[in-house]
Amino acid sequence: MKVLVTGGAGFIGSHVFDMVMPTFRKDIEFYQGSLLDLEALRMSLNGIEAIYHLAAVADVKSVFEEPHFSESINVRGTINVLEAARKIGVGRVIYGSTTWVYGDVPDNYVDEDTLLKPPSHLYTATKMASEYYCQSYSNLYNISTTILRYGIPYGPRARDGAVVPIFVDRALNGQPLTIAGDGSQYRKSRTWPREMFSH
Numbered sequence: 001m002k003v004l005v006t007g008g009a010g011f012i013g014s015h016v017f018d019m020v021m022p023t024f025r026k027d028i029e030f031y032q033g034s035l036l037d038l039e040a041l042r043m044s045l046n047g048i049e050a051i052y053h054l055a056a057v058a059d060v061k062s063v064f065e066e067p068h069f070s071e072s073i074n075v076r077g078t079i080n081v082l083e084a085a086r087k088i089g090v091g092r093v094i095y096g097s098t099t100w101v102y103g104d105v106p107d108n109y110v111d112e113d114t115l116l117k118p119p120s121h122l123y124t125a126t127k128m129a130s131e132y133y134c135q136s137y138s139n140l141y142n143i144s145t146t147i148l149r150y151g152i153p154y155g156p157r158a159r160d161g162a163v164v165p166i167f168v169d170r171a172l173n174g175q176p177l178t179i180a181g182d183g184s185q186y187r188k189s190r191t192w193p194r195e196m197f198s199h
Contacts, residue, residue: 004048006081007055007096008036015101036076041084048091053081056126060100063123075133082137082145090142095134099151100124 033040035055045051055077057063057070078095085093102110103124104117119125134145152164169175 001049002047003052004031004044004052005052006056007053033035035073035080038080038084041049041080042087045084045088045090048088048090050092050094051081051085052094052096053078054096056096057123058124060121063121063126067122068171070122071126073128079133080132082143085143086141087135088142089145092146094135094146094148095130097127097131097149098124099149100126101131101149149195 031040031044035041035131056074056153057066063070063074082093100121101116101119101124102114104118104120105114108112116128119128131147137143138145147154170177
C-alpha cells in the first residue's frame with residue numbers, strides 16, 4: 001500500500017508532503033508543498049491509497065499568537081486534503097487530532113460517543129472543525145476516515161519546548177528537573193476504552 005503522509009517533516013510523521021524538507025529520512029519520496037495548494041496536493045496523490053494527515057500548527061502557543069494562519073493550515077488544509085482525496089479517489093484518510101477535544105467536557109471518563117463541548121481554545125476549535133469535516137466527507141462522499149486523538153506524544157524529534165523532552169534532556173545531562181509552582185499541579189487524565197475513532 002502506498003501512503004501519503006502530510007507533515008512528514010514533523011515529529012509524528014517521519015512518499016511525504018510538507019513545506020519543509022525532511023532532514024532525518026533519506027529513504028522516502030518527498031513532495032514539497034503547502035496544504036493550501038489544492039492542485040499540488042492532488043498531484044501528490046498519484047497512486048496513493050491512503051493519506052495519513054499529520055500536518056498542522058500543533059504548538060498551542062503558536063496557534064494563540066497566529067490564529068488566522070493556524071486556522072488556514074489546520075482547518076482549510078484539512079478540507080483540502082479531503083477534497084483532493086475525493087477528486088483522486090483515495091479511499092482512506094487518517095486524521096491526527098488531539099485529546100484536547102475533550103478539554104471542556106466535564107466527564108472524567110470519555111469515549112468517541114462523549115458529546116464534545118464548545119472549545120475554549122483556538123487550537124481545539126481547529127481540530128474539532130477538522131474532525132467534523134472528516135465525518136462529513138465520510139458520510140457524503142464515502143471516504144473512510146479514521147480520527148486519532150493523540151494525548152501527549154513524545155520521543156525522538158519531539159518539539160524542544162515540550163515538557164517531556166525538556167525533562168528527559170535535563171535528566172540525561174544530570175541537571176535538576178525544574179517544576180513551576182509548588183508541584184501540586186497536574187494534568188487531568190481521561191480514560192476511553194477504544195483507541196481509534198473511525199467513521
